[in-house]
Amino acid sequence: MADEVPKVEEMAAINHTPPKTGWMDTPAVIRPGMYCYSAKAKPLNILSMPYGRDWDPIEEDWHLPENWMEIVLEGLHERLHKFRSLQLFMDVCVRCGACADKCHFFIGSGDPKNMPVLRAELLRSVYRKEYTLAGKLLGKMVGARKLTETVLKEWWTYFFQCTECRRCSVFCPYGIDTAEITIIGRELLNLLGLNIDWIATPVSNCYRTGNHLGIQPHAFKDMIDFFVDEVEDVTGVRCNPSFNRKGAEILFITPSGDVFADPGTYTAMGYLILFHYLESMGLDITWSTYASEGGNFGFFTSHEMMKRLNAKMYMEAKRLGVKYIIGGECGHMWRVIHQYMDTMNGPADHLEVPKSPITGTVFQNAASTKMIHITEFTADLLRHNKLKFDKTRNDNYNLTFHDSCNPSRGMGLLEEPRYIIKEMCNHFYEMPEGTIREQTFCCGSGSGLNAGEDLELRFRGGMPRANAVKHVHEKHGVNTVACVCAIDRAALPPLMDYWVPGVQVAGVHELVGNALILDGEKERTEDLRFEPLAGMEDE
Ligand code: SF4
Numbered sequence: 001m002a003d004e005v006p007k008v009e010e011m012a013a014i015n016h017t018p019p020k021t022g023w024m025d026t027p028a029v030i031r032p033g034m035y036c037y038s039a040k041a042k043p044l045n046i047l048s049m050p051y052g053r054d055w056d057p058i059e060e061d062w063h064l065p066e067n068w069m070e071i072v073l074e075g076l077h078e079r080l081h082k083f084r085s086l087q088l089f090m091d092v093c094v095r096c097g098a099c100a101d102k103c104h105f106f107i108g109s110g111d112p113k114n115m116p117v118l119r120a121e122l123l124r125s126v127y128r129k130e131y132t133l134a135g136k137l138l139g140k141m142v143g144a145r146k147l148t149e150t151v152l153k154e155w156w157t158y159f160f161q162c163t164e165c166r167r168c169s170v171f172c173p174y175g176i177d178t179a180e181i182t183i184i185g186r187e188l189l190n191l192l193g194l195n196i197d198w199i200a201t202p203v204s205n206c207y208r209t210g211n212h213l214g215i216q217p218h219a220f221k222d223m224i225d226f227f228v229d230e231v232e233d234v235t236g237v238r239c240n241p242s243f244n245r246k247g248a249e250i251l252f253i254t255p256s257g258d259v260f261a262d263p264g265t266y267t268a269m270g271y272l273i274l275f276h277y278l279e280s281m282g283l284d285i286t287w288s289t290y291a292s293e294g295g296n297f298g299f300f301t302s303h304e305m306m307k308r309l310n311a312k313m314y315m316e317a318k319r320l321g322v323k324y325i326i327g328g329e330c331g332h333m334w335r336v337i338h339q340y341m342d343t344m345n346g347p348a349d350h351l352e353v354p355k356s357p358i359t360g361t362v363f364q365n366a367a368s369t370k371m372i373h374i375t376e377f378t379a380d381l382l383r384h385n386k387l388k389f390d391k392t393r394n395d396n397y398n399l400t401f402h403d404s405c406n407p408s409r410g411m412g413l414l415e416e417p418r419y420i421i422k423e424m425c426n427h428f429y430e431m432p433e434g435t436i437r438e439q440t441f442c443c444g445s446g447s448g449l450n451a452g453e454d455l456e457l458r459f460r461g462g463m464p465r466a467n468a469v470k471h472v473h474e475k476h477g478v479n480t481v482a483c484v485c486a487i488d489r490a491a492l493p494p495l496m497d498y499w500v501p502g503v504q505v506a507g508v509h510e511l512v513g514n515a516l517i518l519d520g521e522k523e524r525t526e527d528l529r530f531e532p533l534a535g536m537e538d539e
């Protein structure tokens with residue numbers, strides 16, 4: 001944990017004056033609170049990744065392999081040929097600056113190297129030196145520079161101060177996606193074993209046990225059983241989820257964050273209640289204790305690692321013989337599925353196009369991936385009036401909705417969560433235009449930056465999101481931010497506590513679980529948090 005996070009007033013006093021020296025002459029400063037601990041040898045070795053060793057970013061010597069420069073330049077060369085987008089992004093930026101003030105890390109830190117245009121320039125300058133005549137001849141005059149250890153350290157600093165959220169890409173007239181540049185930048189760093197611990201350890205856990213947290217299959221089942229008990233306490237009804245059941249029609253996979261910590265656990269209870277409700281209507285669904293993770297931290301490492309981790313969900317679907325997969329409330333899981341799955345491991349021809357067993361809706365949007373988001377599934381149920389619910393059970397919540405970057409910008413999932421929330425709750429207020437939907441502000445902790453030691457970075461990056469919440473908190477008394485991403489459910493609570501105390505975080509299916517009326521339920525007096533329902537305070 002970072003020793004000290006600046007006080008709110010100090011954090012809010014952001015200096016946007018650029019340093020006196022030019023950006024090439026201003027080296028990166030790696031300081032506590034603004035960086036994540038380095039990846040250790042153990043997880044990297046488990047994954048057979050190169051140059052796994054224990055090293056410390058604030059020490060001068062990073063123990064790089066002798067031929068590190070050759071490795072990086074060869075890696076860049078390979079990627080320029082492999083990814084046409086990278087080649088384009090290196091050449092077409094006109095430095096118009098339209099993206100400059102769109103990054104939450106620049107807004108919250110004032111550090112020019114957090115402007116997307118300059119973040120990309122960190123790599124582009126080396127590209128220019130190596131690949132353009134002007135760069136070779138004129139060097140610094142045309143923004144070209146040699147790769148040095150100082151440059152490499154700068155890459156590590158700033159490519160791990162980007163949450164790969166793609167907000168900047170929405171504003172670029174040329175469609176340059178700086179997140180893609182960051183992804184490649186991280187790939188190059190990984191060639192030298194330069195990852196961060198909060199990514200490398202979850203990836204190796206996922207590789208070994210099927211989820212980021214390293215939860216073993218029996219423990220995963222125990223955790224779900226615990227939620228079954230909790231649901232019974234609140235509703236009087238006992239759910240009966242199945243695990244690894246061969247021949248089930250649907251496989252359900254959610255991020256492990258949902259089964260691990262509050263408030264994600266309430267969302268997991270919501271899933272259980274919904275599945276129980278639908279059982280008698282023909283829902284035939286099973287959980288897997290092996291493919292027990294929807295998220296994919298491989299995405300924050302390299303394309304190759306993302307592919308390795310993505311494969312397990314589909315292999316498990318094949319092993320169990322299910323028809324298709326429903327995925328829980330996860331963010332980057334959906335970007336991986338929708339943007340990469342087809343060319344990476346798919347198309348998933350061993351599965352069928354998802355068809356709701358209750359409404360008969362065929363989800364043609366998932367014709368290739370065979371995987372739908374649970375909010376698509378539930379919104380369709382509501383649209384067909386298949387659910388009986390009491391929305392007053394969510395009357396304690398004055399809600400707003402945080403569009404998680406990946407489902408909103410990565411797959412266009414904008415309406416379904418809103419539709420569910422409005423059906424389930426009486427009090428809903430949008431944050432201001434320009435901070436929601438495709439233009440949503442990041443939580444500041446995505447892409448593996450959700451560590452404890454970089455809290456200052458997270459609070460700086462999350463400030464624009466928090467400001468928009470503060471606006472509706474003050475104007476409408478909003479006390480809850482709903483979202484459909486497990487990282488958000490972990491990252492937003494401390495962010496809210498810091499910038500907007502009094503605002504809590506909820507998953508959308510937590511609200512569904514509260515409102516659904518189950519056959520044989522007892523009189524409900526508490527919500528899934530064991531808080532009294534509105535009007536039941538004295539019960
Ligand atoms: S908006 Fe696009 S073209 Fe303009 S500076 Fe940013 S990346 Fe370059």
Ligand code: SF4
Pocket residue numbers: 102103104105114115116119161162163164165166167168169178179182442
């Ligand atoms: S992808 Fe997001 S975090 Fe990265 S530079 Fe763009 S806006 Fe900033």
